[in-house]
Amino acid sequence: MSLIGKAIRLERIMNRDTKRTIIVPMDHGVTMGPVQGLQNMADMVNKVAEGGANAVLGHIGLPLYGHRRYGKDIGLILHLMGSSILSPDPNNKVLVMTVEEAMVIGADAVSLHINIGADNDAEMLRILGEVSRQCLRWGMPLVAMMYPRGRKVKSEHDVEAVKLAARIGAELGADIVKTNYTGDIDSFSEVVKGCPSPVVIAGGPKTETQEDVLQMAWEAIQAGSAGVSIGRNVFQAPNPTKMVRALYRIVHENWTVNEAKKELK
Numbered sequence: 321m322s323l324i325g326k327a328i329r330l331e332r333i334m335n336r337d338t339k340r341t342i343i344v345p346m347d348h349g350v351t352m353g354p355v356q357g358l359q360n361m362a363d364m365v366n367k368v369a370e371g372g373a374n375a376v377l378g379h380i381g382l383p384l385y386g387h388r389r390y391g392k393d394i395g396l397i398l399h400l401m402g403s404s405i406l407s408p409d410p411n412n413k414v415l416v417m418t419v420e421e422a423m424v425i426g427a428d429a430v431s432l433h434i435n436i437g438a439d440n441d442a443e444m445l446r447i448l449g450e451v452s453r454q455c456l457r458w459g460m461p462l463v464a465m466m467y468p469r470g471r472k473v474k475s476e477h478d479v480e481a482v483k484l485a486a487r488i489g490a491e492l493g494a495d496i497v498k499t500n501y502t503g504d505i506d507s508f509s510e511v512v513k514g515c516p517s518p519v520v521i522a523g524g525p526k527t528e529t530q531e532d533v534l535q536m537a538w539e540a541i542q543a544g545s546a547g548v549s550i551g552r553n554v555f556q557a558p559n560p561t562k563m564v565r566a567l568y569r570i571v572h573e574n575w576t577v578n579e580a581k582k583e584l585k
Contacts (some may be wrong), residue, residue, distance in 0.1 A: 325459020333375040333395035345551040357555035369394040371564025394538030398427040411438040429461035436468025452493030464494035490517035512544035523550030
């Protein structure tokens with residue numbers, strides 16, 4: 321029965337026809353504080369929903385202060401881990417919420433952030449395993465943000481490191497794996513082929529141009545990605561609704577970058 325629950329909830333955060341998704345993370349408040357674009361979360365949720373995003377992702381503050389009670393429907397992914405940039409070790413993500421609590425709030429999925437290579441990655445992997453078991457029990461989809469970060473990691477975009485991080489997420493039960501884009505279609509296709517779970521790319525830091533974001537999204541789709549999970553490059557865009565709409569054209573309708581960027585005008 322739990323697999324039926326997962327399947328039903330996954331359809332709320334992924335397009336049923338394309339089997340792809342556009343997720344807009346808004347979990348930055350715990351890590352970085354009130355960053356530009358997220359001062360009014362309800363307003364931003366509405367803007368990205370109007371653009372066609374499949375889901376928003378954040379901590380409990382997102383449904384508490386971002387629930388609109390109006391506008392277009394959009395999926396809710398509740399983030400269960402956190403740390404701040406003022407922490408002694410920001411890579412040390414700790415559990416701040418449970419699967420059961422997320423269910424009570426009405427989440428369509430939950431997410432975890434795991435830094436492979438961090439000093440405490442063993443504890444984070446233990447949390448991933450435990451939460452994965454809870455998600456199986458309750459029929460809750462699990463999004464695992466899997467990043468190679470730590471003293472042994474020379475580059476967070478190195479294909480071998482990203483392949484390992486993504487594969488660990490799938491092996492421990494993630495229904496969707498989010499990880500770093502490796503920079504080109506060929507290398508990222510290795511990541512996708514090596515990960516049994518659907519893979520979506522992280523948006524990363526703010527890019528120089530909006531076209532850079534669209535190009536990255538297009539390349540990821542060509543490599544076999546199941547979509548994108550982009551935060552700052554969406555909610556800090558000049559027009560977040562238009563930015564999401566352009567991403568929608570690429571992710572769900574297979575438009576080229578030149579075609580999609582017309583949506584930004």
